[in-house]
Amino acid sequence: MGGWISIKSLKEIHKDEYQNFLDQDFQIVTSPIAAIEYMGTNLYLLPGSRLHFSELELFNWQETIGFTGTSRAHAKRADRDELLEIALRYINAPWQAGGRSIFGLDELQGFALIYSIAGYQWSSATLPGRILPFNHAMPGDLFIFHDEDSRQDQFAIYLGMEEVLWMDSRMKVSDLEEWEGFLANNRNKQVVLEARSVFN
Numbered sequence: 001m002g003g004w005i006s007i008k009s010l011k012e013i014h015k016d017e018y019q020n021f022l023d024q025d026f027q028i029v030t031s032p033i034a035a036i037e038y039m040g041t042n043l044y045l046l047p048g049s050r051l052h053f054s055e056l057e058l059f060n061w062q063e064t065i066g067f068t069g070t071s072r073a074h075a076k077r078a079d080r081d082e083l084l085e086i087a088l089r090y091i092n093a094p095w096q097a098g099g100r101s102i103f104g105l106d107e108l109q110g111f112a113l114i115y116s117i118a119g120y121q122w123s124s125a126t127l128p129g130r131i132l133p134f135n136h137a138m139p140g141d142l143f144i145f146h147d148e149d150s151r152q153d154q155f156a157i158y159l160g161m162e163e164v165l166w167m168d169s170r171m172k173v174s175d176l177e178e179w180e181g182f183l184a185n186n187r188n189k190q191v192v193l194e195a196r197s198v199f200n
Helices: 015-023 080-088 107-117 176-185
Strands: 027-029 034-038 041-045 071-073 130-132 142-147 152-160 163-167 171-175 191-197
Touching: 027 107, 080 107, 080 152, 107 152, 142 176, 152 176, 163 176, 171 176
Parallel strands: none
Antiparallel strands: 027 071, 034 041, 130 191, 142 152, 142 191, 152 163, 163 171
């Protein structure tokens, strides 16, 4: 996908300034839909949207700006239970290229969104966390099914009890065997299964 913007809308900044911006504490929207009341109307926010207020504000920012929905401090990383709670909100979200809401979710962006909401970085260039032995995976860890020929990946979040959250035409929960079987039947034989964890 591609697009364009006017050069008047672009201002280049140094990478250190950008990193400082990323390192600031802010609230990240966790609810499937949120809204801010502005001049008598609601501005709707998608999950993962950033609200540049910290937990240290001297006023109740939710009441001051008329915020409806739920959010969490991005600086505080979610534990395994909270990450799973965030992930399971997307059950039955249909597949949609570029989508990032319960009304349509892109697979790659959807899983990156879940981890981002939970306070973990997932850049477009690198996968999050560290590789771990597949049989050491715990709930909240990420499974990646690499197709070596097409260089495409399929993702799943391990839920425990041999269950995973993954996307076919929609986000769904099934047992690990069903996910592996589905992918093996729809791919060639040059595949690699990898487990990664963002947790220490």
